[in-house]
Every structure is written in C-alpha cells, then in structure tokens.
Amino acid sequence: MSKVYICDHPLIQHKLTFIRDERTNTKDFRELVDEVATLMAYEITRNIPLEKMEVNTPVGPVQGRVISGRMLGVIPILRAGLGMVDGILKLLPAAKVGHIGLYRDPETLKPVEYYVKLPTDVQERELIVIDPMLATGGSAIAALDLLKRKNCTQIKLMCLIAAPEGIRAVQEAHPDVDIYIAAIDEKLDDHGYIVPGLGDAGDRLFGTK
Numbered sequence: 001m002s003k004v005y006i007c008d009h010p011l012i013q014h015k016l017t018f019i020r021d022e023r024t025n026t027k028d029f030r031e032l033v034d035e036v037a038t039l040m041a042y043e044i045t046r047n048i049p050l051e052k053m054e055v056n057t058p059v060g061p062v063q064g065r066v067i068s069g070r071m072l073g074v075i076p077i078l079r080a081g082l083g084m085v086d087g088i089l090k091l092l093p094a095a096k097v098g099h100i101g102l103y104r105d106p107e108t109l110k111p112v113e114y115y116v117k118l119p120t121d122v123q124e125r126e127l128i129v130i131d132p133m134l135a136t137g138g139s140a141i142a143a144l145d146l147l148k149r150k151n152c153t154q155i156k157l158m159c160l161i162a163a164p165e166g167i168r169a170v171q172e173a174h175p176d177v178d179i180y181i182a183a184i185d186e187k188l189d190d191h192g193y194i195v196p197g198l199g200d201a202g203d204r205l206f207g208t209k
C-alpha cells in the first residue's frame with residue numbers, strides 16, 4: 001500500500017489557510033499556491049539521493065554532496081495543476097514538464113481527457129503528478145493510468161487538499177504511488193466538491209466563473 005505524507009510544515013499550513021479563505025483574490029491565490037508548491041517540493045525531495053563532489057573553498061578542499069543526476073518530470077493535471085508548476089521548478093529547474101488535460105464531467109464526475117503532451121523520455125523519469133485537488137480521485141487515477149500505459153514506473157502524486165474518498169481510491173488503484181498532501185479534509189459534498197476544501201481550484205486560479 002502506498003504511503004500518504006501530510007506536509008504539515010507551519011509555513012504550508014499558514015499559506016493554505018489563506019488559500020482556502022474565500023476573500024483571497026485571484027492574484028493572491030495564485031501566488032500562495034505557487035509558494036506552497038515550492039514548500040511541498042522541498043518536502044517531496046527530502047529523500048532524493050546525493051553523491052559526493054569535491055570543491056575548493058577559498059580556504060581549501062571540501063567533500064560536498066550534490067543531487068545525483070536524476071531525471072525528473074513534473075506532470076500537471078490541467079488546468080489547476082498548472083498553478084503548482086513554477087513553484088516546483090524553482091527548486092527543480094532541470095525537470096521536464098508534461099501536461100495531461102482532464103476535466104471532470106459535472107454530471108458523472110468522471111474525468112474526460114482532452115490533451116496530453118509528455119516528454120519523449122517520460123518512462124525514464126521520476127515523475128511528480130500535481131493537482132491541487134484530490135476529490136473522488138478519478139482525475140488522478142486517470143492521469144496515473146495514462147502514465148503507466150506509457151511504461152512510467154516511478155511516480156509520486158502531490159496535491160494541496162484531499163478528501164478521504166480520493167485518497168482511498170488512488171491507493172486502491174495505484175498502491176505503488178505515494179501521495180503528498182497539505183491537508184486531508186472531511187468529505188465530498190453531493191457535487192463532488194471537497195468540504196471544506198477551497199472551492200473550485202481552477203476557477204480561483206484563473207479568475208473564471
């Protein structure tokens with residue numbers, strides 16, 4: 001069974017509270033999501049391997065450690081996942097970015113795929129799939145299914161807020177994919193929205209609706 005990591009660093013929780021606040025305007029919402037994505041990238045990379053590297057300081061040689069040449073990929077689920085990309089790339093600038101376009105049908109709540117563009121060597125990369133919201137889990141599962149069909153094997157999922165239903169669904173469908181989240185909320189409402197959540201992440205990020 002995959003692990004669920006709650007990123008409960010005080011800075012993340014502080015910023016998440018303002019992200020949730022309905023009074024937060026589009027500009028501030030976007031900036032806060034970007035900042036939280038950077039902080040979560042710090043958490044998600046906590047265990048990436050290092051290798052030795054010797055450098056000279058002005059005073060003498062030192063055996064340092066640097067990140068070993070990992071090939072990383074960041075895969076936002078459109079639209080709302082786009083809001084987390086730049087924040088992650090601030091810490092992982094060499095990562096390639098692949099896009100998976102999915103929207104949730106408002107009646108069935110099932111994901112509908114409309115766009116996919118992935119790095120050509122995606123199957124060789126360690127991937128972080130990003131989406132602010134893990135509600136029913138349908139969108140995340142569809143994105144993970146698609147990546148597995150492309151032979152991707154090393155995948156993590158990073159979301160801001162998850163419903164318990166979504167976590168269970170992803171764990172059942174993809175027990176090898178660890179999940180990183182800033183908060184687990186109470187439940188889903190009748191329209192598949194996370195309660196209390198933050199509302200519609202895509203609309204709040206892009207000022208639509």
Ligand code: PRP
Pocket residue numbers: 077078079080081102103104105109111131132133134135136137138139140166192200201202203
């Ligand atoms: C939202 C969100 C997730 C999905 C979560 O996207 O960003 O992708 O819903 O719901 P699920 O876990 O039940 O699948 P939405 O479909 O609203 O599209 P958008 O990002 O374009 O607004």
Ligand code: URA
Pocket residue numbers: 080133135192193194195197198199200201202
């Ligand atoms: N998508 C969102 O943007 N918000 C939710 O609460 C659920 C799905």
